[in-house]
Amino acid sequence: MNGPIILNNARELLADKIFSYREPKPSPLKISPWLAMSLLQKAIRRGESELAQHAAATLLLIAPERLWRRCGAAAFEEIGVADLGTVSLVTAALSGKRYRATIGGEWKAASFIVDLMTRAPKCRAADDLLLTADIHPRYQRAREELATKTTAELVRIATGDAALPVRALAAWYAVGTHPRQTKHLSARRGEPAALFDGLCEAGLPHTAVEIAREGFRKIGEPLCPFVALLCPLASVETSAIQDDDMLPAIMVGEVPGWACDVYVREGRLSLQTFLQGDSETARWVRDHVPAGQRVNFLGTVVFRVEGGLVQQRLRWPTGVELR
Numbered sequence: 307m308n309g310p311i312i313l314n315n316a317r318e319l320l321a322d323k324i325f326s327y328r329e330p331k332p333s334p335l336k337i338s339p340w341l342a343m344s345l346l347q348k349a350i351r352r353g354e355s356e357l358a359q360h361a362a363a364t365l366l367l368i369a370p371e372r373l374w375r376r377c378g379a380a381a382f383e384e385i386g387v388a389d390l391g392t393v394s395l396v397t398a399a400l401s402g403k404r405y406r407a408t409i410g411g412e413w414k415a416a417s418f419i420v421d422l423m424t425r426a427p428k429c430r431a432a433d434d435l436l437l438t439a440d441i442h443p444r445y446q447r448a449r450e451e452l453a454t455k456t457t458a459e460l461v462r463i464a465t466g467d468a469a470l471p472v473r474a475l476a477a478w479y480a481v482g483t484h485p486r487q488t489k490h491l492s493a494r495r496g497e498p499a500a501l502f503d504g505l506c507e508a509g510l511p512h513t514a515v516e517i518a519r520e521g522f523r524k525i526g527e528p529l530c531p532f533v534a535l536l537c538p539l540a541s542v543e544t545s546a547i548q549d550d551d552m553l554p555a556i557m558v559g560e561v562p563g564w565a566c567d568v569y570v571r572e573g574r575l576s577l578q579t580f581l582q583g584d585s586e587t588a589r590w591v592r593d594h595v596p597a598g599q600r601v602n603f604l605g606t607v608v609f610r611v612e613g614g615l616v617q618q619r620l621r622w623p624t625g626v627e628l629r
Contacts, residue, residue: 309516316398316517321409323395329410329417332359335560339369341572343376345565346420350380352552353617355424357562362420366413374400375525377419382521382529387540388429388620392422393533394517400524427547429540429620432532434628439474440490448472452479453492457500464501464535465508470624473535477501478528486528498522501531511537536624545622550615567613568605577601577608 335342346361348354365373381396396419399406406415439445452460452475463476478486482496502519506512514537522530555562558576566573581588581600595603 308512309519312513312516313398313401313520316394317401317405320395320398320415324409324414324418327410327414327418327421329414330359332356332363334364334367335360337364337560338571339365339372340570341561341565342368343372344567344570344573345561346373346376347380347384348565348567348613350420350423351384351428351614351616352564353424354562355421358420358424359417360560362416363413366416370412373416377416377423378521378525379527379529380423381419382518382525382527382533383433384428384430384616385423385426386429386432386529386533387536388427388618390514390517390533390537392426393521394513395419395422397517397521397524400521427618427620428616429622429625430614430616431536431540431622431625431628432529434625435471435474435532435536436478436528438628439471439478440488442471445471445475446490448475449490449492452476453494455479457497461501461504464531465504465510470535470539470628474528474532477531477535480504481522481528481531485526502534505531505534510534511541539624540620540622543622543624545620545625547618548621549617550619552615552617553612564612567609568602569609573605574601577605580604 337345342361342364346358346365349358349361362373365376377396378400381393385392399415399419403412406412409415452463455463455476457480460476460480464473464480466473478491479494480496480501481498483491483494487493498519502515505515514534518530518534521527555564557563558566566576568574568577578601581591581604591600591604
């Protein structure tokens with residue numbers, strides 16, 4: 307099958323599945339769009355369906371473009387190889403407002419895919435791979451050397467037998483480092499079509515590649531080709547589904563505290579307040595971290611350790627190693 311057929315099949319399947327879906331009617335929350343985006347994605351991670359629906363309703367009201375982009379990113383970042391069928395349906399829902407009007411409208415489509423992602427098994431290996439490729443000291447040389455390669459060379463490396471983070475770096479440079487420009491990667495204009503064509507020619511599962519191609523076209527995230535790179539490994543490695551150990555949630559107004567992370571204003575204010583206290587953690591951070599870096603330091607630790615907890619995690623050797 308080719309790309310258009312694969313995508314058309316996904317759109318038809320979404321239309322069939324959504325036909326009998328009875329969407330809830332949650333009230334929007336009185337929170338910022340940034341906090342709503344954080345709540346949406348973390349509620350999906352944690353299987354918190356009601357909270358996810360409230361967050362989605364909030365974003366559809368105040369920032370609909372952010373809702374669809376965040377849903378697309380969540381599909382590749384939170385679900386990934388654990389349930390490629392769900393990823394394909396979410397990607398199909400990104401086809402545009404006109405298409406969504408034919409399958410029940412904006413809210414029915416949004417509510418359905420959010421519910422689907424909340425209930426799906428999760429795998430955050432694509433995001434762990436992105437972080438490894440971006441900042442792990444072991445791959446500093448690769449980050450420097452791959453920046454000067456031609457696109458054809460990058461595609462050969464991405465589809466070759468190099469270490470997985472090196473292949474991911476090659477894929478990242480091939481699709482381009484914008485908008486995911488980081489201080490560790492050189493700026494580079496990409497050629498996404500060349501990479502995705504190369505992945506197909508190398509024998510990677512065509513459905514995964516074409517869904518990743520369409521996802522990248524819609525949201526521009528390197529997470530999309532990373533999911534395609536991971537699919538062949540996930541299909542042959544032994545796996546199991548298991549919940550992470552969750553900490554008790556404490557409500558802060560209308561939202562749980564775990565939604566207030568370092569990337570939203572409310573979370574940064576909370577971290578600043580915490581760091582002024584007399585807890586052992588606050589004292590340690592004040593003693594060891596420069597003042598201007600304390601919020602980012604503690605916030606990143608909390609985000610990676612507590613913020614990345616999920617219900618129904620797919621546990622498989624490569625995923626565990628990347629985590």
